[in-house]
Amino acid sequence: MSKRFDFRRPRLWEAALTAFALATPFVLPVLSGSNETLIRPAIAQEMQKIDTSRLVSIGGAVTEIVYALGEEKRLVGRDSTSTFPEQANAIPDVGYMRALSPEGVIALNPSAILSIEGSGPPEALAVLKNAGIPFETVPEGYDRAAIVKKIEIVGDVLGVPDKAKTLADKVGGELDAAMAETAGRPAGERKRVLFILSFQNGRIMAAGSHTAADGIFRLAGVTNATDDAFSGYKPLTDEAVIAAKPDIIMMMRRPGHDSADAELLAHPAVASTPAGANKAILRMDSLQLLGFGPRTASAIRELAANVYGTVGNVAQ
Numbered sequence: 001m002s003k004r005f006d007f008r009r010p011r012l013w014e015a016a017l018t019a020f021a022l023a024t025p026f027v028l029p030v031l032s033g034s035n036e037t038l039i040r041p042a043i044a045q046e047m048q049k050i051d052t053s054r055l056v057s058i059g060g061a062v063t064e065i066v067y068a069l070g071e072e073k074r075l076v077g078r079d080s081t082s083t084f085p086e087q088a089n090a091i092p093d094v095g096y097m098r099a100l101s102p103e104g105v106i107a108l109n110p111s112a113i114l115s116i117e118g119s120g121p122p123e124a125l126a127v128l129k130n131a132g133i134p135f136e137t138v139p140e141g142y143d144r145a146a147i148v149k150k151i152e153i154v155g156d157v158l159g160v161p162d163k164a165k166t167l168a169d170k171v172g173g174e175l176d177a178a179m180a181e182t183a184g185r186p187a188g189e190r191k192r193v194l195f196i197l198s199f200q201n202g203r204i205m206a207a208g209s210h211t212a213a214d215g216i217f218r219l220a221g222v223t224n225a226t227d228d229a230f231s232g233y234k235p236l237t238d239e240a241v242i243a244a245k246p247d248i249i250m251m252m253r254r255p256g257h258d259s260a261d262a263e264l265l266a267h268p269a270v271a272s273t274p275a276g277a278n279k280a281i282l283r284m285d286s287l288q289l290l291g292f293g294p295r296t297a298s299a300i301r302e303l304a305a306n307v308y309g310t311v312g313n314v315a316q
Contacts, residue, residue: 050157051112052112054109055074055113056075056078056112057082058115059082059115059119060287060293061116062115062154062293064084064085065167065293065294066158067085069160071163072088075088076109077108079097080095081287083287084288092108098119099121100119100121100124102127112136113128113133114136114154115137116140117140142211142212142216144172144175146292147175148171171296175297178301184221190221191223191247192224192246193217193282194206195251197233203235204235205235205236206233208224208226208228209230213289215292216296216299220299225247226240244273245273247278248275249282252289253284253285
């Protein structure tokens with residue numbers, strides 16, 4: 001005897017449950033867009049499930065935030081860009097953030113890895129992720145919102161969202177104050193600054209738009225001398241250097257840079273610019289200037305003071 005199917009009318013609670021299940025994929029996106037404050041605690045709770053008792057931090061700003069949150073005791077490793085605060089230098093170094101050795105990271109037996117976006121190479125990241133170690137990425141960005149977001153994400157991963165909110169509010173207030181000081185400078189009075197990432201064999205690699213250098217210039221009321229002609233870091237021809245007409249050339253602070261400055265100033269294209277004629281080279285700490293972390297407000301003020309207060313060969 002064959003089985004008969006029951007075509008009775010579904011009970012009310014069954015119909016309601018079915019309707020909810022079908023509607024969920026459409027309801028959740030709406031909630032995430034209009035009620036972010038309701039969704040964030042859930043995200044934070046999920047991240048708290050990660051064991052961060054033995055943490056490897058990759059990226060100078062990420063490490064700074066861990067220290068600023070008072071959670072540095074979790075750190076068992078850091079990358080070579082993580083040099084602030086001074087205590088971070090006592091933690092094992094796993095190499096440069098863009099040239100990581102997965103074996104060196106794994107050897108520290110970390111319970112989790114917290115990395116700034118852009119770390120690599122991709123092959124090394126694939127090995128780390130396949131090793132079964134929880135791997136969290138912190139988005140990179142070059143404005144106020146990006147800095148605050150970094151703090152919030154690091155706090156969520158470490159399971160200390162309240163401490164992160166306090167720090168984010170403090171840093172956000174400092175950024176607002178620093179930007180207010182530099183925002184009023186008329187466009188016609190802004191100095192043109194050329195950021196040179198590297199100078200080797202007479203070749204100049206400079207910063208265009210969508211770079212950390214361009215981002216800090218905008219916050220400090222400075223004009224990027226490349227005028228958005230390209231994105232990222234690219235080598236410049238002699239003609240492009242001359243056309244940029246920089247008032248100041250900026251480079252990163254390195255030991256023994258006096259001879260390097262003399263070589264740069266002797267470059268024919270550089271010598272033809274206002275910066276070359278005035279020997280106006282400015283050097284600053286790379287992590288503070290380009291890290292976009294908790295110290296960015298002080299970097300804005302320092303950059304603005306050096307650019308508009310002293311036009312000359314500055315080596316601080």
